């Protein structure tokens with residue numbers, strides 16, 4: 001069961017281990033889930049491995065903050081550097097659907113400028129593709145999830161959304177009030193991948209606010225409910241609770257399959273003609289590094305020494321304001337209004353690039369943690385703040401941190417229960433990052449005050465890890481080419497957020513899925529060449545709109 005009325009009726013196809021499948025995909029999250037569905041629909045024999053469970057959302061999920069703790073990758077990771085990142089509930093998922101199970105589902109696009117920040121602003125690096133390359137895929141994924149939003153979205157490449165905006169919650173009303181007072185344009189009701197009307201076997205949103213806990217209703221999009229059912233209907237196999245430990249490469253420098261541990265801890269080998277890694281920006285580089293072997297002593301696809309480097313997180317400070325009136329910030333999807341008015345570089349501000357301001361709706365446990373950090377609240381003081389919870393509103397400031405080579409994933413000395421070295425993640429801010437955070441945090445607090453808050457506090461944090469196996473045209477400074485193919489191994493691909501050379505200040509999920517759909521079109525166009533040839537065609541593939549999951553077409557509101 002994937003919600004109260006959506007269910008998978010098709011029995012899952014099973015490949016035998018002796019069988020050489022076409023593709024093995026490691027990780028069925030945002031990127032892996034979309035790719036799996038496309039390849040299966042195009043007739044490839046494909047297995048998706050995921051280290052976590054295949055959720056039965058009726059049985060396994062609860063609309064409760066604490067009860068949803070197991071949606072995250074909670075295994076030990078080492079965090080290091082002058083500005084260390086928090087792990088656990090702050091980043092990746094574990095289980096079919098990956099991080100899209102617990103994402104808030106804000107789904108903005110990157111701006112055209114994001115693909116050329118080195119050319120425009122002299123910082124970071126340019127992407128090997130342009131916004132125009134990704135635009136049709138953004139439009140397609142906005143229909144597939146689908147994304148609700150205003151009919152005219154004014155920032156970046158202005159566009160409209162196929163499904164109309166959601167009604168406002170208390171926090172959205174406050175963001176609109178604060179922005180309006182300051183003359184800042186604001187988008188109300190999205191863009192967010194949540195249904196505002198029922199569609200096929202998915203019901204509409206009921207505005208109870210448990211989106212980050214998975215959305216037991218099935219109104220919020222995740223690849224678990226939008227793409228995986230169609231993959232299974234098209235004979236893909238998913239092996240849940242299977243942790244891939246190594247990618248094997250033969251003497252001809254071609255990937256031959258993967259070793260994995262099943263739920264009982266037994267080791268297996270699955271043969272494949274090609275391997276795709278889609279395990280998130282920490283586990284993807286970790287797997288490539290853990291797969292070091294003769295000929296690839298520094299890890300697979302790492303001749304550039306870029307595997308694990310240029311890891312990025314967005315600055316994600318939470319700004320909280322106390323209001324005289326009741327806000328009840330739990331009563332709506334946390335993601336429902338935002339402004340991108342500060343997204344682009346403004347030389348007057350003294351730093352490159354920018355930020356977005358978005359609604360967030362922390363539930364009580366997160367709110368308590370934020371108040372401990374922001375106000376040092378504890379004991380009776382914390383109890384009295386918690387009793388006041390319904391008067392507080394929260395905004396998230398989402399700021400672009402630039403890619404730095406020393407921000408990286410490496411292997412630690414410590415090992416996990418399978419004996420595999422765990423990830424050590426080092427993170428430091430640069431000068432531009434610090435200036436941007438200071439300015440953006442203050443601007444977000446100004447908006448909260450302008451809305452009429454009696455008290456405004458903030459908690460510093462980071463969100464949305466991407467990068468660490470970036471794409472580029474130059475094999476000396478990147479890991480994969482513009483179609484996700486590793487420069488070093490012709491039948492080894494990457495298809496997740498690790499690909500991103502820079503991150504903008506848009507939430508990354510939609511971009512990761514759009515990139516995955518584009519990579520799928522490339523693999524489908526190349527057909528058998530991927531399995532037997534070293535030749536790398538760099539022609540843009542035709543777009544395969546026909547491979548969308550059913551119910552993509554003929555719904556929503558056509559918008560100019």
Ligand SMILES: Cc1cc2nc3c(=O)[nH]c(=O)nc-3n(C[C@H](O)[C@H](O)[C@H](O)COP(=O)(O)OP(=O)(O)OC[C@H]3O[C@@H](n4cnc5c(N)ncnc54)[C@H](O)[C@@H]3O)c2cc1C
Nearest residue numbers: 027029030031051098099104105106244279496497507509
């Ligand atoms: C609380 C929260 C809210 C968020 N809200 C938003 C939002 O509103 N909008 C947005 O765009 N983004 C949001 N994000 C970020 C978004 O969830 C991620 O950017 C996105 O899911 C990353 O996609 P991915 O494909 O890189 O990896 P994931 O989606 O994390 O998928 C990776 C999968 O690989 C599996 N895996 C990893 N290693 C292995 C292995 N060795 N063997 C087998 N399986 C493996 C994992 O179990 C996982 O299922 C949010 C994140 C968090 C934590």
Ligand code: SF4
Nearest residue numbers: 205206209210211215
């Ligand atoms: S608010 Fe809507 S999208 Fe969020 S959990 Fe509830 S029904 Fe799902």
